[in-house]
Amino acid sequence: xxxxxxxxxxxxxxxxxxxxxxxxxxxxxxxxxxxxxxxxxxxxxxxxxxxxxxxxxxxxxxxxxxxxxxxxxxxxxxxxxxxxxxxxxxxxxxxxxxxxxxxxxxxxxxxxxxxxxxxxxxxxxxxxxxxxxxxxxxxxxxxxxxxxxxxxxxxxxxxxxxxxxxxxxxxxxxxxxxxxxxxxxxxxxxxxxxxxxxxxxxxxxxxxxxxxxxxxxxxxxxxxxxxxxxxxxxxxxxxxxxxxxxxxxxxxxxxxxxxxxxxxxxxxxxxxxxxxxxxxxxxxxxxxxxxxxxxxxxxxxxxxxxxxxxxxxxxxxxxxxxxxxxxxxxxxxxxxxxxxxxxxxxxxxxxxxxxxxxxxxxxxxxxxxxxxxxxxxxxxx
Amino acid sequence: xxxxxxxxxxxxxxxxxxxxxxxxxxxxxxxxxxxxxxxxxxxxxxxxxxxxxxxxxxxxxxxxxxxxxxxxxxxxxxxxxxxxxxxxxxxxxxxxxxxxxxxxxxxxxxxxxxxxxxxxxxxxxxxxxxxxxxxxxxxxxxxxx
Numbered sequence: 001x002x003x004x005x006x007x008x009x010x011x012x013x014x015x016x017x018x019x020x021x022x023x024x025x026x027x028x029x030x031x032x033x034x035x036x037x038x039x040x041x042x043x044x045x046x047x048x049x050x051x052x053x054x055x056x057x058x059x060x061x062x063x064x065x066x067x068x069x070x071x072x073x074x075x076x077x078x079x080x081x082x083x084x085x086x087x088x089x090x091x092x093x094x095x096x097x098x099x100x101x102x103x104x105x106x107x108x109x110x111x112x113x114x115x116x117x118x119x120x121x122x123x124x125x126x127x128x129x130x131x132x133x134x135x136x137x138x139x140x141x142x143x144x145x146x147x148x149x150x151x152x153x154x155x156x157x158x159x160x161x162x163x164x165x166x167x168x169x170x171x172x173x174x175x176x177x178x179x180x181x182x183x184x185x186x187x188x189x190x191x192x193x194x195x196x197x198x199x200x201x202x203x204x205x206x207x208x209x210x211x212x213x214x215x216x217x218x219x220x221x222x223x224x225x226x227x228x229x230x231x232x233x234x235x236x237x238x239x240x241x242x243x244x245x246x247x248x249x250x251x252x253x254x255x256x257x258x259x260x261x262x263x264x265x266x267x268x269x270x271x272x273x274x275x276x277x278x279x280x281x282x283x284x285x286x287x288x289x290x291x292x293x294x295x296x297x298x299x300x301x302x303x304x305x306x307x308x309x310x311x312x313x314x315x316x317x318x319x320x321x322x323x324x325x326x327x328x329x330x331x332x333x334x335x336x337x338x339x340x341x342x343x344x345x346x347x348x349x350x351x352x353x354x355x356x357x358x359x360x361x362x363x364x365x366x367x368x369x370x371x372x373x374x375x376x377x378x379x380x381x
Numbered sequence: 382x383x384x385x386x387x388x389x390x391x392x393x394x395x396x397x398x399x400x401x402x403x404x405x406x407x408x409x410x411x412x413x414x415x416x417x418x419x420x421x422x423x424x425x426x427x428x429x430x431x432x433x434x435x436x437x438x439x440x441x442x443x444x445x446x447x448x449x450x451x452x453x454x455x456x457x458x459x460x461x462x463x464x465x466x467x468x469x470x471x472x473x474x475x476x477x478x479x480x481x482x483x484x485x486x487x488x489x490x491x492x493x494x495x496x497x498x499x500x501x502x503x504x505x506x507x508x509x510x511x512x513x514x515x516x517x518x519x520x521x522x523x524x525x526x
Contacts, residue, residue: 021479061479068442073481092481101435101442104483111481119480126476151482157432158424162433196433198424199463256464290468334468337450380475 015065022122025055025131025376033366034358038131039121041141043084043175045122045359053080055131055376057122059091071096077122080174082180086375092144102153112166114190114207116250116263121342124378125368128259128294128332130344132373133281135298136263138357141174142209145188158198165191169207177223179216181239186212190246199255203239209248211239215273217316236309237316242270257287259294269305272313274320275356281381290334302342322357324350324368339379404483407511407525408457411518413499416441421521427463429506431473437504445486446498446507454492458508461524 028050029036037053046054056141057079072095078088094108118140121132121339131137154161170186190207217237218228229234229237236261248265264280276299284295302322308314330344350368355361410426412418417439421429428434429443437443448455449468459465474485489498492509499505500517514520 017484019478022477059479063484065484073482075479075481092480096481106481117476120476123475123479126472126479153434155428155436155438158422158428160428160433195426241486287466287469290466334466337468338471340472345444380471380479 005316016062017065018060018062019381020058020060021123021125021380022058023055023122023376023378024052025124025374026050026052027055027130027374029372030368031366031370032327033195033362034370035360036135036370036372037138037357037359039141040174040357041082041143041172042080043082043359045099045180055124055374056080057124059122069098079122082175102155104151105148106150107148109146109171110149110166110168112142112145112188112190112207113164113192114142114188114205114246115140115248115265116192116203116205116252119332120211121328121381124342124376125338125340125380128285128292128329129283129296129330130342133283133296133298133326133328134264134346134348135300135322135324136279136281136359139267139300139322142170142172142188144171145169146171147188162194162196162197163191164194164205165189166368172276176216177220179219182213183211183216186210199253201250201252201254203248203250204254205246205248205250208243209246210241210243211271212241214238214240215271217273221312221316225312233309233312236313237271237273239271239273244269244271244274257292257293258284260284260289269320272306273316275302275304275317275322277322285332292334294330294332296328297325298328300357318353318355320356322350322354324348324354324357330374332353338381339377342374342376342378344372344374346374348372360369407523408454408461408508409511409514409520409524410506410508410522411496411499411514412521413435413503413505415515416504416519417441418521419519421481423462423522430462430486432485437516442504443506444498444504446495446502446505447486447488448508449488449490450497452457452490453510454510458524 007087032047037045059077063073075092076088077091089187092109092111094106094110096106098104113119120126145168149166151164167189168190170183172183174181186209188209192203194203222228245268250263253260261283267277270274281298283296285292308317309321326346326348328346333341335341348370352366352368354368418437430445435443456467460468477483492513493509495509499507
């Protein structure tokens with residue numbers, strides 16, 4: 001149906017534009033006891049060897065501006081994804097209708113903005129750091145929904161109040177060991193309220209997702225300990241029909257050479273298999289000519305809400321534990337038109353039990369601390 | 382050779398130190414003379430050019446027009462308006478575009494084209510040198526550098 005719509009629109013007298021973004025990035029850490037990933041959509045990560053795996057991306061967007069009210073947008077991205085390939089996928093594909101200049105309705109495959117900046121996480125050129133702060137973003141592997149959203153802007157004097165609501169069915173796979181957790185079909189609903197006051201932007205957002213499928217725990221445990229889960233264990237660790245709630249508040253200041261952000265989130269998990277958590281970050285940058293040094297601090301801490309059923313359940317629950325903070329220091333250099341070079345150092349300091357954000361952990365050796373060094377070249381065209 | 386390279390840098394420093402008004406004419410924000418808007422505040426101009434608000438106070442749709450990166454007025458405009466470099470403005474728009482929220486304003490190449498755009502769109506709004514703002518447009522905001 002979308003194809004028919006697209007071909008019909010391509011024939012009409014409309015403005016078509018093709019634009020793209022990308023990042024070439026290399027990173028390494030100071031340990032081989034865990035693999036560092038950008039977020040949980042990535043099945044493998046990086047260690048002490050320099051690697052371009054986690055941060056490199058190429059995106060292409062075609063947009064048809066049909067008339068002042070109607071747009072069709074299709075965006076494809078290629079990045080390291082759940083099946084260990086860079087196979088390109090359609091990130092978004094939607095029809096947008098603006099009944100009034102300040103009201104926008106979209107339907108199709110949409111990015112979900114359930115945390116501020118969540119729908120532009122891969123557009124490195126658009127932000128200051130080499131990647132969105134990990135302690136805030138890595139447990140958010142959800143990228144798109146099949147559904148609809150509505151966004152409205154209400155001017156209040158010199159200030160602007162914005163609101164957005166979305167509903168849809170999630171789309172995607174989340175890797176777990178060598179298995180996949182199918183999150184497709186899981187209903188997701190959310191929205192935010194945002195107030196823009198001069199250079200200040202304040203936002204509160206909420207979203208929830210009701211999982212349609214269980215984590216592939218049985219298959220994973222079969223490989224680790226040689227047996228699958230019993231029905232009692234499976235019921236205790238079920239994610240199917242459980243609902244996870246995401247709350248966040250954010251404040252952004254952006255004026256002149258200054259950029260500063262403060263974000264806080266709380267995630268309330270409905271399943272015993274995943275621990276609820278609190279996280280946040282602070283980031284400040286100051287531009288001097290074309291160079292912007294920045295400094296940030298982020299943290300995440302999860303807690304066990306229930307007593308594990310037995311040792312197998314305890315093992316699974318420990319897998320979703322995080323307790324760490326990160327100090328990051330870097331520099332963005334806008335070296336040419338639409339091209340930025342960045343370098344960043346992340347000092348991750350945490351408890352040895354903090355393994356949720358990582359892949360291929362050697363729990364006995366991991367002490368919770370590592371440094372990550374990253375260099376990226378971000379561009380738009 | 383060294384002196385040749387140093388000259389633009391020194392000239393740039395000199396520009397930074399000199400009050401810009403003495404060096405260049407003033408930039409002003411102009412709208413279509415028939416759109417019913419007489420004056421705007423800095424925040425209102427910012428909201429329109431950054432796509433945060435697409436309507437004037439009287440409900441008329443704002444139709445901003447921008448200039449290409451290479452045009453010196455573009456850099457002057459955003460520096461004077463929000464203290465931002467062109468690269469930062471482009472970064473802002475790349476977030477809006479690739480998150481699927483909105484597309485940036487159209488761009489035209491010359492000041493004369495800006496005036497043409499503003500007069501040919503009912504809610505047209507653009508930035509030009511004060512000397513280019515003739516009777517076809519109305520000055521609603523003056524940028525003090």
